[in-house]
Amino acid sequence: MTPVVEVRRAQRGASKPARDEILGRVRSALAGVEPDREPVAAPPGVRAADLVARFAERVADYRATVVHRAPGDVAVSVAAALPSGARVVVPPGLPDDLRAAVAGAVVDDGLSAAELDEIDAVVTCCRVAIAETGTIVLDHAPDQGRRAVTLVPDRHVCVVRAHQVVADVPDAVAVLDPERPLTWISGPSATSDIELDRVEGVHGPRVLHVIVVEETG
Amino acid sequence: MTHTFVGMPPFPTAAREALADTQLRHNLVHATATIRGKRAGVVAEVENWEELRLAGAAVKDRALRGLDERLVQLEESLTARGAVVHWARDAAEANRVVVDVARRHGVDEVVKVKSMVTQEIGLNEALQAAGIAAWETDLAELIVQLGGDLPSHILVPAIHRNRAEIRDIFRRRMAEAGRPAPADLSDDPAALAAAARAHLREKFLRARMAVSGANFAVADTGTLVVVESEGNGRMCLTLPDVLVSVVGIEKVVPTWAELDPLLRLLPRSSTGERMNPYTSTWSGVTPGDGPQEVHVVLLDNGRTRALADDVGRQALRCIRCSACLNVCPVYERVGGHAYGSVYPGPIGAILNPLLKGTGDPQTDSLPYASSLCGACFEACPVRIDIPEVLVHLRSKVVDGHREDRVPKPEAIAMRSAAWTLSRGPRLGFAERLTGTGLGVARRFGAARWTSARDLPAAPRESFRAWWRRTDGRLDDSGG
Ligand code: SF4
Numbered sequence: 001m002t003p004v005v006e007v008r009r010a011q012r013g014a015s016k017p018a019r020d021e022i023l024g025r026v027r028s029a030l031a032g033v034e035p036d037r038e039p040v041a042a043p044p045g046v047r048a049a050d051l052v053a054r055f056a057e058r059v060a061d062y063r064a065t066v067v068h069r070a071p072g073d074v075a076v077s078v079a080a081a082l083p084s085g086a087r088v089v090v091p092p093g094l095p096d097d098l099r100a101a102v103a104g105a106v107v108d109d110g111l112s113a114a115e116l117d118e119i120d121a122v123v124t125c126c127r128v129a130i131a132e133t134g135t136i137v138l139d140h141a142p143d144q145g146r147r148a149v150t151l152v153p154d155r156h157v158c159v160v161r162a163h164q165v166v167a168d169v170p171d172a173v174a175v176l177d178p179e180r181p182l183t184w185i186s187g188p189s190a191t192s193d194i195e196l197d198r199v200e201g202v203h204g205p206r207v208l209h210v211i212v213v214e215e216t217g
Numbered sequence: 218m219t220h221t222f223v224g225m226p227p228f229p230t231a232a233r234e235a236l237a238d239t240q241l242r243h244n245l246v247h248a249t250a251t252i253r254g255k256r257a258g259v260v261a262e263v264e265n266w267e268e269l270r271l272a273g274a275a276v277k278d279r280a281l282r283g284l285d286e287r288l289v290q291l292e293e294s295l296t297a298r299g300a301v302v303h304w305a306r307d308a309a310e311a312n313r314v315v316v317d318v319a320r321r322h323g324v325d326e327v328v329k330v331k332s333m334v335t336q337e338i339g340l341n342e343a344l345q346a347a348g349i350a351a352w353e354t355d356l357a358e359l360i361v362q363l364g365g366d367l368p369s370h371i372l373v374p375a376i377h378r379n380r381a382e383i384r385d386i387f388r389r390r391m392a393e394a395g396r397p398a399p400a401d402l403s404d405d406p407a408a409l410a411a412a413a414r415a416h417l418r419e420k421f422l423r424a425r426m427a428v429s430g431a432n433f434a435v436a437d438t439g440t441l442v443v444v445e446s447e448g449n450g451r452m453c454l455t456l457p458d459v460l461v462s463v464v465g466i467e468k469v470v471p472t473w474a475e476l477d478p479l480l481r482l483l484p485r486s487s488t489g490e491r492m493n494p495y496t497s498t499w500s501g502v503t504p505g506d507g508p509q510e511v512h513v514v515l516l517d518n519g520r521t522r523a524l525a526d527d528v529g530r531q532a533l534r535c536i537r538c539s540a541c542l543n544v545c546p547v548y549e550r551v552g553g554h555a556y557g558s559v560y561p562g563p564i565g566a567i568l569n570p571l572l573k574g575t576g577d578p579q580t581d582s583l584p585y586a587s588s589l590c591g592a593c594f595e596a597c598p599v600r601i602d603i604p605e606v607l608v609h610l611r612s613k614v615v616d617g618h619r620e621d622r623v624p625k626p627e628a629i630a631m632r633s634a635a636w637t638l639s640r641g642p643r644l645g646f647a648e649r650l651t652g653t654g655l656g657v658a659r660r661f662g663a664a665r666w667t668s669a670r671d672l673p674a675a676p677r678e679s680f681r682a683w684w685r686r687t688d689g690r691l692d693d694s695g696g
Contacts (some may be wrong), residue, residue, distance in 0.1 A: 015303045015304045015305070015310075015314070018303075018304040018305060018306045018310055019292075019304040021306055022288075022304055022306060022466065022515070022517045022521065023285050023288065023289070025517065025521035025524075025525075026284045026285045026288065026466070026521055026524065027285050028525070029521050029522075029524040029525035030282065030283075030284065030285065030524065033282050034282070035279075035282050035283030035286065036275075036278070036279040036282055036283070039279075039471065039472050039474060039475055040272055040275040040276045040279055040475055040478070041272070042269065042272040042276075042475075042477050042478040042481075043265040043268040043269055043272060043478075044265075045481070046262070046263065046264070058491065061491075062494070110505070113421070113422050113456045114422055117418070117422060130492070132491065133484075133491040133492035134491065134492070135492045140503075140506060146505065146506040146507075147451070147454075147455040147497075147506055147507055148455050148456060148506075148507075151448065151451050151452065151455055151456075152456075168481075169477055169480050169481045169492075170477045170481075173473065173474060173476060173477045173480070174474070178435065178438040178440045178473045178498060178500055179298070179438065179500050180500075180503070181497070181498065181499045181500075181503050181506060181507060182496075182497070182498040182499075183451065183495065183496075183497055184492065184495065184496035184497075184498075185494065185495060186490070186491070186492035186493065186494050186495075187494050188494070189446065189447050189448035189494050189495065190446050190447070190494050191356045191357075191410055191446055191447050192446075192488070193355075193356040193357035193360070193375055194356070194375075194380055194383055194406040194409055194410070195244070195247075195248075195379060195380055195406065196247070196248050196251050196252070196376075197406040199406050199407045199410040201410070201414075202356060202410050202413065202414055202446075202447035202448055202449070203354075203414060203417065203418070203421070203447050203448035203449045203451070203452050204447070204448025204451055204452075204494070204495060205448075
């Protein structure tokens with residue numbers, strides 16, 4: 001691969017006149033317009049009384065599977081979410097209790113896309129979950145793995161801890177780190193491109209299985 | 218085999234052709250009504266929707282009013298995170314950047330995420346001319362590309378095709394482009410989607426370079442955002458080694474936190490969902506995860522012209538949700554192709570003249586492709602006052618033709634718009650709009666359009682009021 005630094009130097013040189021001209025056009029277009037210094041404060045999101053219940057209801061609306069489990073039952077329910085004989089991949093930082101549930105799983109160490117395509121399912125955690133929209137957000141930390149790992153296999157089993165569920169989009173934006181790549185997932189992949197008939201499952205995982213772990217005490 | 222909108226006839230001619238296509242009209246009516254209903258349901262769930270619209274508009278306005286600083290900041294934050302930033306004054310410059318990157322890597326194909334801006338600049342044709350195949354990976358775009366025609370709706374570009382036509386296109390054309398469709402392919406949407414999955418997976422797994430647009434570009438963090446449904450976006454943004462994103466300079470959002478209202482507004486307005494299936498964000502290069510060479514092309518191509526127009530500037534707030542298309546009585550009748558641009562419908566009627574300037578007959582006819590009913594403004598999540606901009610642009614068109622001795626284009630356009638709307642009774646327009654639609658059509662028919670700057674006189678019940686009352690549903694028309 002061409003060293004990026006070299007590419008950058010060459011390219012910026014080449015587009016410098018364009019850069020200067022565009023910025024010049026912007027400045028003359030905005031002559032006399034005062035920029036607004038203060039960030040816009042958006043109105044608050046919706047806050048359901050029972051966040052976990054709302055989250056589960058909204059996930060189910062997308063025709064994803066969602067189950068509630070006590071902490072002690074998580075391993076069993078992860079195992080139950082995987083068809084027998086399924087080839088499973090897990091991210092390197094999956095917590096031990098979950099890892100134990102999928103003893104035969106491959107641990108991702110940079111598998112190629114073609115290798116991932118041979119795998120049936122992936123088990124991960126998430127960074128945050130949004131009750132109002134039924135969304136899971138991955139920030140691809142070691143307990144979630146690289147982006148490709150949760151994309152290529154056809155079944156995604158995702159464990160959400162109850163304390164990770166926030167009320168609405170603004171609450172999620174506030175805790176997420178934009179420097180990390182983020183994947184917001186709301187149900188299985190879907191298309192309505194053919195006569196507006198919704199079809200679940202195009203390119204991303206066709207099955208999304210969410211396990212919400214209720215915390216005790 | 219190039220498919221562009223170049224050389225399209227002006228709106229009235231194209232609209233007349235579209236009106237004669239009953240299949241297209243039937244699909245459009247069904248699609249727009251379905252999306253309208255879904256949108257209304259999820260918008261009603263949000264109590265402070267109007268405040269949210271105000272916030273969304275304010276965020277985009279803030280970005281635009283300080284655009285020079287924001288762009289410099291975006292460039293800095295992208296560069297700091299390992300991305301290569303390019304600037305392109307026009308389509309040709311942007312295309313050249315993408316072709317150069319492809320050539321440097323010696324690729325003969327790229328995979329593409331649905332992106333209006335790359336259609337705007339004719340990127341696929343430019344790549345093709347350089348011997349590089351550009352594979353569209355969004356299902357609808359794939360249908361359009363394999364079918365050799367043009368997209369007709371921002372959100373559902375293949376809205377003009379029904380399932381039987383799609384099956385035929387897949388059966389005839391997939392083999393030329395890669396993995397063939399199964400011989401016994403049915404016209405069941407699930408089977409068609411599965412055929413697309415198999416056809417495209419082969420391409421995703423081998424592609425070394427992808428091209429995307431972006432829904433938003435966050436200046437303070439250098440974060441690009443792609444909002445999608447199918448997962449083809451995630452495939453393109455994740456699997457290849459090299460990613461080039463072409464981003465219009467109006468896509469800027471000042472700060473990460475200000476993305477929030479836009480992420481709440483867009484899916485509900487667009488597909489009528491609380492959230493779309495997938496949203497991907499990335500900030501430059503992430504070592505060990507995803508493309509390791511990331512380029513961002515910041516494109517002007519007329520945007521600074523629009524920015525300089527005090528009234529028209531607001532059109533740059535557009536987040537391409539397509540809500541204004543789905544509520545537009547003119548769009549519902551004629552479809553997207555009649556607008557002769559990748560940006561159809563009410564937003565296209567203002568955006569095209571703002572980007573290109575007035576003076577060309579096709580562009581000049583667009584501000585007349587409207588009855589000024591106001592439904593688009595009510596639906597717009599970032600409160601673009603499309604009727605206001607339409608009236609403003611009509612006056613610009615008229616001013617541009619003061620010296621003409623032949624009939625003014627707007628006179629011709631109005632006669633044709635009248636024709637379009639006065640066909641209403643046959644199209645079910647009368648029942649759907651009660652007396653108001655007819656009143657509007659009759660007024661146009663009477664051709665008393667002496668001043669292009671006057672709004673039509675108020676009818677018994679305005680379309681807007683009727684809309685608010687019934688949300689466009691037939692069964693509610695009795696109130
Ligand atoms: S103008 Fe408004 S309603 Fe129309 S596509 Fe743009 S954001 Fe959506």
